[in-house]
Amino acid sequence: MAIIVDRNTRVVVQGITGKEGSFHTEAMLRYGTKIVAGVTPGKEGMKVAGIPVYNTVAKAVRNHPEINTSIIFVPAPFAPDAVYEAIDAGIKVIVVITEGIPVHDEIKMINYARSKGVIVVGPNCPGVISPGERVKVGIMPERSFGPGNIGVVSRSGTLTYEISEALLKTGFGHSTVIGIGGDPVTGLDFIDVVEMFFKDPETKGIVVIGEIGGDAEERLADHIKKTGLRKPIIAFIAGKTAPPGKRMGHAGAIITMGMGSAESKIKAFESIGIPVASTPMQIADLAKKYFSDK
Numbered sequence: 001m002a003i004i005v006d007r008n009t010r011v012v013v014q015g016i017t018g019k020e021g022s023f024h025t026e027a028m029l030r031y032g033t034k035i036v037a038g039v040t041p042g043k044e045g046m047k048v049a050g051i052p053v054y055n056t057v058a059k060a061v062r063n064h065p066e067i068n069t070s071i072i073f074v075p076a077p078f079a080p081d082a083v084y085e086a087i088d089a090g091i092k093v094i095v096v097i098t099e100g101i102p103v104h105d106e107i108k109m110i111n112y113a114r115s116k117g118v119i120v121v122g123p124n125c126p127g128v129i130s131p132g133e134r135v136k137v138g139i140m141p142e143r144s145f146g147p148g149n150i151g152v153v154s155r156s157g158t159l160t161y162e163i164s165e166a167l168l169k170t171g172f173g174h175s176t177v178i179g180i181g182g183d184p185v186t187g188l189d190f191i192d193v194v195e196m197f198f199k200d201p202e203t204k205g206i207v208v209i210g211e212i213g214g215d216a217e218e219r220l221a222d223h224i225k226k227t228g229l230r231k232p233i234i235a236f237i238a239g240k241t242a243p244p245g246k247r248m249g250h251a252g253a254i255i256t257m258g259m260g261s262a263e264s265k266i267k268a269f270e271s272i273g274i275p276v277a278s279t280p281m282q283i284a285d286l287a288k289k290y291f292s293d294k
Contacts, residue, residue: 001202002130015073032134057089069093076100096122106185120187126157126179148173151197154209170284175203190220205291212239221268234286
């Protein structure tokens, strides 16, 4: 099994005729993802890699009622409207690749999605891949992933690929790998995804890839402390060498009130029995120790 996307996933690509949209549409199709439609206003009647293009999501859904997932490659000024359009068309999983969406717009669109029972992955994320199901709704390089029973959830894009590939080379394939996004506001957080992995019978171990800034990792640790650790988890926190107070890309969320630093996150995890790797490559060693009998 897998979480969020599986063999029943049917995708519409919003922004399919753009450079990124068309490129990744072809890559997803090659991987095995079932893409059935694309949307770009004013481009109806075109085809991209054989996929029909429509002016609106509503029309795409009318013509392809099996659509249940959207991936958005729409520029930041228009991406929130693309999310609202997908939600109003009845789509229940939306992967937002777009980066640079203003925080206030993110808050509004994610709150709207939650009110409608819609899962939003991202924004500013690499997407989701379930290798055993041969479905990728995102931009991740497929060579880094293979079928297995380890779930990976990450705030970082590049580290997602690096650590997943290290796990694969060590003999640990993946049930689902999800990049939740590096923005201060995201549709899913670590708690949401870890709970999904806990409930997935095919996921036997979980890797959490965090980074400095914000308190998502500390909140996950607190949640597990209250509810219990139901499957083995190992972790890595990026940014230990970042100078205090210096903004470092999307890892630069505010570190304050004793939370948000690498030290705070590592301490929170280790206090509840979750081992934390010192380097990305050490994750593979921890996997052999904690997942070998899974």
